[in-house]
Every structure is written in C-alpha cells, then in structure tokens.
Amino acid sequence: MEKTLVSPTTLILLMIIISQFMSIVGDLKTWNPSLPYEIFSQDFAARLSLSPDSVAAASGDFGGMVTETPAAVLYPASAADVVELIEFSYNSSSPFAVAARGHGHSARGQATAKDGVVVEMSSLKRNGGRIRVSWSESLGFYADVGGHELWVDVLRASLPHGLAPVSWTDYLYLTVGGTLSNAGISGQSFRYGPQIANVIEMDVITGKGELITCSKHINSELFFAVLGGLGQFGVITRARIVLDKAPTRVKWVRMLYDDFTKFTRDQEHLISIDDGLDYVEGSLIMTQSPANNWRSSFFSPSHQSQIASLISNHGIIYSLELVKYYDDETATTIDEELQEMFKGLSFIGGLVFEKDVSFFDFLNRVRSGEVKLRQKGMWDVPHPWLNLFVPKSRILDFNVGVFVDIILRQNKTSGPILVYPTNKARWDDRMSAVVPEEETFYCVGLLHSSRVNEWEELGNQNEEILKYCDEAGIKIKQYLPHYKTEEDWEKHFGKKWQIFQQRKALFDPKLILSPGQRIFSQSSSWVWSIDA
Structure with missing residues (x-):
C-alpha cells in the first residue's frame, strides 16, 4: 500500500485525539498498533494548545517584522514533555518543526516554527523550575539554572549568597537558553568572555528527542555545538553557570x-x-x-x-x-x-x-x-x-x-x-x-x-x-545573524561550516529544531535521507 504523508497540523491533531482517548479509557494495549499512542502521557494533550490566542502569541517576536504561524503551542510541565514532543516528531513519517521560545526577544522570527510546534519554555517556571546555588572543590561556586530562567532571576537567586555570574547581556529579561544559543555579550565580555564561555555543563534535548548531559569532558561535541549554535542542535533545559564573588x-x-x-x-x-x-x-x-x-x-x-x-x-x-x-x-x-x-x-x-x-x-x-x-x-x-x-x-x-x-x-x-x-x-x-x-x-x-x-x-x-x-x-x-540563503550561511560560518553541518546531521538529522533561523532546508545538498 502506498504511504500517505500526513501534514504537521494533522499529526498534532492526531496526538490530541490519541491522548484524549487514552485519558478516557485508560491504557489501550489493543488499539490500532500502527498509531504510536504508547509514547504519550495521559495529560500531554492538556499542555498542547491550538487556540488562536496561543498560536498568535507564538507567531512573532520582539523584532515585530516576521510572522510565522505554528500549528500548535506546547506549554511543558517538565523537560519530559519536550522530549516527548521532539521524539514524536523524529519518529514520525513526516517530521514537523519544533522551536523553543524563551522570552521571544529575537528580531527576525528565529524562535518561530511555521506549521510546527512552538515550545513556550516559560511554562517550565510555572511548573516548579528553580535555581540552585552550589559549591564544589573542583568547580568552585556555580548555579544550576533552567534554560527557561531569566538572567535577572539568576542574579536575584545568587546575590543573597554574595555571588553572581560574571558575564552579562545589557538586558537581563532574556532566558539563559536563549542567550547561550547565541553568545551573550556586553561590556564585560572583554574581561570575562561571553556568557557561553562561562558554562560548566548543560542538559540538552537533541533533535532525536534524547536528553543528554554534556560538558567539555562529557559528550563534548554536543556541548560545543549547542553554545552559540542558534538552537540547531538541541533545547537547553539546564545550564551550570560559573559564579564568583559579587561586588556590592x-x-x-x-x-x-x-x-x-x-x-x-x-x-x-x-x-x-x-x-x-x-x-x-x-x-x-x-x-x-x-x-x-x-x-x-x-x-x-x-x-x-x-x-x-x-x-x-x-x-x-x-x-x-x-x-x-x-x-x-x-x-x-x-x-x-x-x-x-x-x-x-x-x-x-x-x-x-x-x-x-x-x-x-x-x-x-x-x-x-x-x-x-x-x-x-x-x-x-x-x-x-x-x-x-x-x-x-x-x-x-x-x-x-x-x-x-x-x-x-x-x-x-x-x-x-x-x-x-x-x-x-x-x-x-x-x-x-x-x-x-x-x-x-x-x-x-x-x-x-x-x-x-x-x-x-x-x-x-x-x-x-x-x-x-x-x-x-x-x-x-x-x-544574532539573519541570512536569506544557505550560501550566505556558509560564508558566515567560514571554516566552521563543515563541522556545523556535521553536527546538524549528528544531533538533528531530520532538521526539526529552530527552523526560524532559516539555515537548512530539506533541499540542502548535504542532507542525509531521513530513512537512512
């Protein structure tokens, strides 16, 4: 029988139908095995919204110049919800785009996902996310911070301990995951480096739906790819940030x-x-x-x-x-x-x-x-x-x-x-x-x-x-680059272009993540077959 490709919107509707059906009748082990209902938690549908207000709010950004309408918006309660969403897309016969949206402060629609799903990362804060300040003999002082957290809240959490991060952006109402996906610069960068130079460890959900802990020494390829990677290789759910003594x-x-x-x-x-x-x-x-x-x-x-x-x-x-x-x-x-x-x-x-x-x-x-x-x-x-x-x-x-x-x-x-x-x-x-x-x-x-x-x-x-x-x-x-063609992106990355492509193939081979950056398309000459 010839396969029929299902649109992303239809796939999302299918997800809701399956999840709602499961919530009514319980665990459906005998239902149509061709449908991947077993990957869904029973309350997942409640956090996936197709409402016009939600979709409209996730269609633009601070730049106010680009509108890209998603099919749905996910309000995750935990990182597991984001894993579930990306894993479903990756395993689908017709993968759909997923974009993590922090504070929506991009200028050219970089956090949008046309006909896909936008993940409102701020929802994690409403569901119990917190900032933890710690010390170890090998690392010194550090803070474990959700990727959804605003830098101003990182500052407020660390100052009572007499501590603070050393590198900042001029505006603090940006998310940790958002700035680390770019670089995070300000007038401190000449002395302390950009924010991406002050990260010890991260938890990242790749374009395959894998939640991976990475650092300079563990899964280092993913670690270096994600820092400044424009969201192309994974969604940052936790970052371990260097802290130092704070002045008064x-x-x-x-x-x-x-x-x-x-x-x-x-x-x-x-x-x-x-x-x-x-x-x-x-x-x-x-x-x-x-x-x-x-x-x-x-x-x-x-x-x-x-x-x-x-x-x-x-x-x-x-x-x-x-x-x-x-x-x-x-x-x-x-x-x-x-x-x-x-x-x-x-x-x-x-x-x-x-x-x-x-x-x-x-x-x-x-x-x-x-x-x-x-x-x-x-x-x-x-x-x-x-x-x-x-x-x-x-x-x-x-x-x-x-x-x-x-x-x-x-x-x-x-x-x-x-x-x-x-x-x-x-x-x-x-x-x-x-x-x-x-x-x-x-x-x-x-x-x-x-x-x-x-x-x-x-x-x-x-x-x-x-x-x-x-x-x-x-x-x-x-x-915070914006280019219109893959050739321009190749020029931008220069000697790093080849490794950027290789990392994309390794961590997001089906081109699911952050389509709003407009770096890759399914017609890209290097893209491996998704059936490989």
Whole structure:
C-alpha cells in the first residue's frame, strides 16, 4: 500500500485525539498498533494548545517584522514533555518543526516554527523550575539554572549568597537558553568572555528527542555545538553557570569624545589593563540617537543642552561608558584607582559624568527604560536591529563608511548605537559561535526602533551597510545573524561550516529544531535521507 504523508497540523491533531482517548479509557494495549499512542502521557494533550490566542502569541517576536504561524503551542510541565514532543516528531513519517521560545526577544522570527510546534519554555517556571546555588572543590561556586530562567532571576537567586555570574547581556529579561544559543555579550565580555564561555555543563534535548548531559569532558561535541549554535542542535533545559564573588556597588562613569580615533584608541587601551575595569562600552550620540535613551538615563537636562551644542558642531559625538566594581573593602581606594586608569585619556575636558549605584541597579539598568517605554506604548514596536562584529583593523573605515556616510547622512536611525571592543582570546573556537579572526574586534549594535509602517526603510539601510562592508572588504560577522540563503550561511560560518553541518546531521538529522533561523532546508545538498 502506498504511504500517505500526513501534514504537521494533522499529526498534532492526531496526538490530541490519541491522548484524549487514552485519558478516557485508560491504557489501550489493543488499539490500532500502527498509531504510536504508547509514547504519550495521559495529560500531554492538556499542555498542547491550538487556540488562536496561543498560536498568535507564538507567531512573532520582539523584532515585530516576521510572522510565522505554528500549528500548535506546547506549554511543558517538565523537560519530559519536550522530549516527548521532539521524539514524536523524529519518529514520525513526516517530521514537523519544533522551536523553543524563551522570552521571544529575537528580531527576525528565529524562535518561530511555521506549521510546527512552538515550545513556550516559560511554562517550565510555572511548573516548579528553580535555581540552585552550589559549591564544589573542583568547580568552585556555580548555579544550576533552567534554560527557561531569566538572567535577572539568576542574579536575584545568587546575590543573597554574595555571588553572581560574571558575564552579562545589557538586558537581563532574556532566558539563559536563549542567550547561550547565541553568545551573550556586553561590556564585560572583554574581561570575562561571553556568557557561553562561562558554562560548566548543560542538559540538552537533541533533535532525536534524547536528553543528554554534556560538558567539555562529557559528550563534548554536543556541548560545543549547542553554545552559540542558534538552537540547531538541541533545547537547553539546564545550564551550570560559573559564579564568583559579587561586588556590592559600582562606580559608573561616562566621558565624551568628539574624535572617533581617540575614542577607539582609549577603549582599546582600557581593555588591555590587567585587573582594570569590569565593563567598557561605547556609543554614538546624534540627534536621532540621543544621549539619554531606553538603555539608560545618565545626563541631566543641563548636560543634555551642552551635549546638543556639541552634536550641532560635530554631527556625532561618542560616549565612553566605564564601570569599576567595588565593595566595603575597596571603597576607600576606588576613586584613586579610577583616576590612575584615566590618566592620558583623550576625552573632552570637563565632560566626565559619574554615578555610584548598587551592583544590581547597574546590571538591571535597561529595565527602567523598558517600563517607561511600555507606559508610552513604545516598547512593542518593530525593531530592525543589526548587530555586527567588526575587526579592529577596519573600525576606522567602518566609522567613515557606515556611521558618517550612511547613518548620519540618511538621518533615519532611532535608537542606541553601540560600539565597543572585546578580545577573541576570551572565546573558545570549539563552540559554534563565530567571530572575526583578529585578536581584537568591535561589537557594533544598531538598535533601531521603528513605527509599524517604517521598519522596511531601516531594513534597507541595514542592507546598505552590509553591502558597503562586503564591497569594502571589511570582514564582519553578524551577531544574532539573519541570512536569506544557505550560501550566505556558509560564508558566515567560514571554516566552521563543515563541522556545523556535521553536527546538524549528528544531533538533528531530520532538521526539526529552530527552523526560524532559516539555515537548512530539506533541499540542502548535504542532507542525509531521513530513512537512512
């Protein structure tokens, strides 16, 4: 008899029918053996929703530009539910896509699953997930954290022990699994590495439905694949995160520049100081990208008037943002340490601004801006972001060709523009994440916000920036990448492309996981037959 391929939607409906039937009549050992009812738990259907509201909520993301409608949404009570779902898809004659959705903060639909199933990982928190802080002689302090947990909750759980993770993102309301699937970067990365460099161990559900514990020493191929792997190799259900002694307060300083060369030279000097600063970030200040923005409010009205005058004269000025952690033991020397580090810097005289805040308030600085924007209805708008890693050797060319000739000239940007250096030595090349070849490279973030009907214009500007870099031979790498063709992905991964393909074939051979990244398709020339 000829086999009939069943659509993903029909398969999901079949799952519900089977599970509901089982809940009524009990264990059906004599029912049609061709149907794989035995893999389902009796209450699985109650956690799988086809409701229009659930499906609509899982169809988009923070970017607000891509809508991909799933067939259903799973609200798991435990990792076993996710295993059950993926295992069913893998064993099906017509596998369907599965995407793990954390806080939905992707920009281009990366956490969507058209006609498949989106797994709302936050449901695990409502079902008893927790964060456990521990110590061992071999590992030191660490926290076991669900992949669904928000980083702000990891911070809140570890601080009462006088501890905290060492590497952060600027925004803490992101999930652990989400940032580890990318890299997790901020102004601490030059010193402590990205978040993926501070993971000891993980529990991961592969595209075969296997729940595997992995580390650098156990199942290491999966461990390195998942870190920065864009969700292609598994769903992170637990991560063991490095903790260190937490400071109590921070000295938070900003200084202004009117010369990009001096601005970047000082940043590079500051990140080279051993046991120096704990955080270094830079940003552009223009008319369309103001000094105070949703990331932080630092300057008083009188300062803003002075800054506006500088912008009028120069078009762009540059803000260097620096932080040094301290506690009671170092409180008496912190100012002296900073003044010593600032000697020889080329900032504009008299334009140095300082705050003294708690460690928590500094790390959670973006939250207050978010609350204000939500109150104004300006948070849930399209965000056509572009994040790049730019080699140090070409950052001056990038400034002229992008910041001046494209962004300043076109006057379209609305949102923060970040530019700050980090060190390649802090990244483990065995991981899936890719960075430029040079030892020092810059993290550039064009964090656009847009009206609903205007995001395509900013998207076109992003394409112009990418085209300029390509034609100028600036070997950038996208962070939180978005590409349209497999050839572009191959160029992105470069020397890692072959191993990326091999890992996909090993851990997700039927291309079930994270289809929203648009890396692979069933027509990919390398794909093995799913019947093999």
